[in-house]
Amino acid sequence: MPDFAVIAGCALAGILYGLLGSFSLARNQALLGDVLSHAAWPGLVLMLGLTGSRNFAILGIGACLAGMAGMAILDLLGRGSNRLKPDARLALVLSGFFAVGMLLARPVQSIRPGSQGHLQAFLFGQTAALVWSDVMVIALVLALSLVFAASRWRDLTALCFDPVWRQTTPASNMATSPLLDTILVLGIVAGLPVAGVALVSALLVCLPVTARVLTKRFLPGTGLAMLLGGLLGASAPWMVMGLESLAQHFHGDSTLRLPTGPVFVLAGSICAAGALAFRYLARSRAKATGAINHAAN
């Protein structure tokens, strides 16, 4: 049976990504999370090199700062030549920060022997490395995001769906958008031990897409995404265990270790694919009956 800390950590991360993903999907920023998670990587590596600490709360500070720097550089690139299109800016920041992290990785590993495995755990996420202090970080960020979302729900809805109209209303708050971005960075960094740099952002997409296909309304959709994230998160460690034992049964190798991130993401993607397929079939059936009715008339 998986450790309780692991189940709790994954479930809380799922709820967190259901919430944050609903905002970023509604703002059409599905790929921003991917860029930010890769941007956090050099901060993680550098912090490990500087402090030698294994405590995620300390490494996370570096990752957050690097994530903020990534956001700032993305903004700077947007202020430069308008020949640079948004997709090119995202791709440059994503690969650039990751490459800097990888450039630092080997020197860091040589001054901090034994850190290689620790860094690798953050690439794909590893439940074996998840401890209660990591779960506390996720819970803290989740509480922060919930308070933020609840206290500014109307303003956030306006920001997501009609930012131009929002600017004309006196009730709009200048700080909402930067605060949301900051919380997105915090959330992505907090989830790194669960899903890893490479895949953490996928959860920001697949959970809310499933919810959005099933309901058109924002508040129930966000709730549904959080519920789905929690359920999938709680079951992800069991799925990892099941797949590991299946593979062991298949070729009798008991040293296999499966990272959690891909299993979590794949489960979420299957949900999204199921919801989309359901809608597609329903629509094509409606179209077919509509066509028949039209012909009959």
Next chain:
Amino acid sequence: MLPIEWEVLLLGCLTATACGIVGGLALLRKQALMGDALGHSLLAGIGAGFWLLGSSRSPWLFPCAVASGLFAIMLVEFLAKQLGGNQATALGLIFPAFFSIGIILISLAPKSAHIDLDRVVTGNLDLAPLDRLMVDGHDYGPRVAWSMALALGFIGFYLAAYWRHLHWILFDPAGAHAMGLKPDRALSILLLLTTCVITLAFETMGTVMVVSLLVAPGATAWLLSRNLTNYLLFTVAVSLGAALTGRFATLAIDASTTAATSCAALALFGTAFLLAPQEGLLARWRASIKIRERLDARLILVHLWHHEIRGDSEIECLASALTHHLNMPEVRLNKALNRLVKDQLAEKNGPLWQTTTAGTLLGRSLVEDDTGSRED
């Protein structure tokens, strides 16, 4: 045969050039993130290949990887239509799913077929020459270098074949179609070439850092030129520059050549982004300051002229009062006044500022005739 250090350099140059060209062409079509998606998606094919073929060295892994990359792109196109043209969401949904399948399959594969999961994301240019092309017991050098050279040959052939109509195909597929060309076929071949290059570069560059080799050279060249020939020449130059800088940097510091090459490409981009003669951040900043200075000077001129006409210039045009009347900081005001003096449009007469004859004419034309504002 070359010593291994030179083989790493050669391999870096070949990979960077091939990636730079195909990525540069994708950049022109605003598909910079396609490379990222392809790099992640082909892992599913590699994972499936492991299980089907039971080996990590089979040559059939290559077609498996290419097929899964192309399949992922087709799914993205289909899904983007379903989601109402939202390609970013479709990308964000499809490529992590393929990537996850790949990682799960590779992690669970028997140890006999094991490759280091770490290498998948990071790549390793330094170790790539260890895989040799052996024919009849004779060593012909690194296998990847030969495949990459072959891919470059195909790219060259493609460019030569489509060169005359490449503008139309890249920038206006609908127009190309109207001209009787077959842009869909040309773009499909380009996509196939791109997938092949990314698959070959996967081993040396990894899934993430290949993106900087795909995008950075093109983005740098795009800031420096707008002519397709020059664009491609600049792209190749930046790619080669990145490969050389990356390799020689790792001779000085102990770091991964892959990461250094990728960082070098981005450093070149950063330099161009700041310093490019027209599109650079500094040049744009300087141009905007120039425009503001010119506007300030004209504002002051109109102010002086207006009050000379009204006859209250003793109060309004006092040198000591101008900053208050125009609500302009002292420094900006003095700069603008200096400019007016230099252009002989205004002069200081005792405590008052006055327009010269030319200044009176220009001031009047600025107010009364709005075509006047366009002449310098």
